[in-house]
Amino acid sequence: MHRKATPLLSICAFTFFPSVCAFVFFLGTPTSAYAQEGRGEGDDPSGPPPSIEDKTEGMQKIDGFMPLYWEESAGKMWMEISRWDTDLMHMVGVGAGLGSNDLGIDRGASGNSRAVRFNRVGPKVLMVQPNYRFRSSSTNPSEVEAVEDAFAPATLYGFTVAAVTGERVLVDLTDFLMQDVGNYGRRMRPGTYRVEPSRSAIYMPMTMGFPENTEIEVSLTFVLQPGATGGGGGFGGGGDADGFQGVGDVAASADAPTIRLHHSFIELPELGTYEPRIYDPRAGFGGSTYQDYSAPLGEPMTMRFIRRHRLEKRNPSQAVSEPVEPIVYYLDPGTPEPIRSALLEGAACR
Numbered sequence: 001m002h003r004k005a006t007p008l009l010s011i012c013a014f015t016f017f018p019s020v021c022a023f024v025f026f027l028g029t030p031t032s033a034y035a036q037e038g039r040g041e042g043d044d045p046s047g048p049p050p051s052i053e054d055k056t057e058g059m060q061k062i063d064g065f066m067p068l069y070w071e072e073s074a075g076k077m078w079m080e081i082s083r084w085d086t087d088l089m090h091m092v093g094v095g096a097g098l099g100s101n102d103l104g105i106d107r108g109a110s111g112n113s114r115a116v117r118f119n120r121v122g123p124k125v126l127m128v129q130p131n132y133r134f135r136s137s138s139t140n141p142s143e144v145e146a147v148e149d150a151f152a153p154a155t156l157y158g159f160t161v162a163a164v165t166g167e168r169v170l171v172d173l174t175d176f177l178m179q180d181v182g183n184y185g186r187r188m189r190p191g192t193y194r195v196e197p198s199r200s201a202i203y204m205p206m207t208m209g210f211p212e213n214t215e216i217e218v219s220l221t222f223v224l225q226p227g228a229t230g231g232g233g234g235f236g237g238g239g240d241a242d243g244f245q246g247v248g249d250v251a252a253s254a255d256a257p258t259i260r261l262h263h264s265f266i267e268l269p270e271l272g273t274y275e276p277r278i279y280d281p282r283a284g285f286g287g288s289t290y291q292d293y294s295a296p297l298g299e300p301m302t303m304r305f306i307r308r309h310r311l312e313k314r315n316p317s318q319a320v321s322e323p324v325e326p327i328v329y330y331l332d333p334g335t336p337e338p339i340r341s342a343l344l345e346g347a348a349c350r
Contacts, residue, residue, distance in 0.1 A: 048164075059071050085117055094260070
């Protein structure tokens with residue numbers, strides 16, 4: 001496997017780009033911060049767009065699952081899209097957090113994960129989240145289409161085609177990345193915080209490409225809006241009477257805390273290669289559910305499956321076998337001793 005996860009995460013925290021072969025994941029509802037339209041532009045809106053090769057001349061290419069092009073002079077990140085109407089996973093997590101307090105914006109915390117697909121309509125490229133909460137298991141395509149049309153998907157973002165080479169399209173990803181995708185600003189208290197684009201930028205040290213996943217990190221600065229108080233009393237400064245700590249207790253300044261968000265675009269396994277397991281509350285695993293509108297009359301419409309590691313035997317005939325692909329955990333290299341040894345020993349169940 002070529003997919004890579006950064007080791008800069010505590011083993012106690014959820015990694016924000018695990019191997020998708022390892023998990024059956026929950027496809028969540030869209031976040032409001034997504035629902036904006038991109039403002040990428042081609043060289044000449046009235047004429048045909050240039051080729052990707054011409055448009056990206058002089059840019060730094062980061063090859064991988066979704067090729068990236070870094071335009072350092074403009075501070076822009078461009079992305080090449082060639083996988084149309086095909087599901088892939090988009091995940092967001094916290095690369096560098098606000099601080100250890102009650103707000104929960106912690107380094108290494110996982111955020112939203114969802115299946116998305118890219119659709120091209122003329123000069124636009126739409127990033128769409130299908131609605132997998134409502135499905136049809138029917139073999140009748142018309143019945144499947146009827147259920148899809150009955151429950152709305154979410155168009156998370158709209159890009160403008162900037163360059164074209166064959167079926168490959170280039171879009172400006174910068175404005176999409178400069179959003180508060182996880183609505184972290186809403187968690188910051190007291191007061192109201194919003195992302196300030198002039199103080200935000202792509203974080204290149206953690207922006208990488210691999211054959212099965214593309215990783216992008218951005219530094220986002222949240223600015224306290226006028227009329228609000230971010231430090232000193234209340235939820236800021238020294239905390240309130242109950243000891244609740246806010247932005248001012250952990251950030252260098254309550255007026256402009258800066259965190260880093262990490263985006264992952266990950267290839268999904270081929271359909272039909274995984275057999276889900278029916279959920280049983282006695283198993284002790286969490287479950288994911290959806291409504292099957294093609295369930296036989298008198299049968300439950302709610303389908304429940306457990307979320308579990310995707311482990312497959314290398315030798316199916318053996319009672320116990322080495323896995324085809326093992327589950328790999330990463331321990332933060334910054335973990336001090338003796339905590340480091342204790343975490344490794346506990347994770348290994350020695």
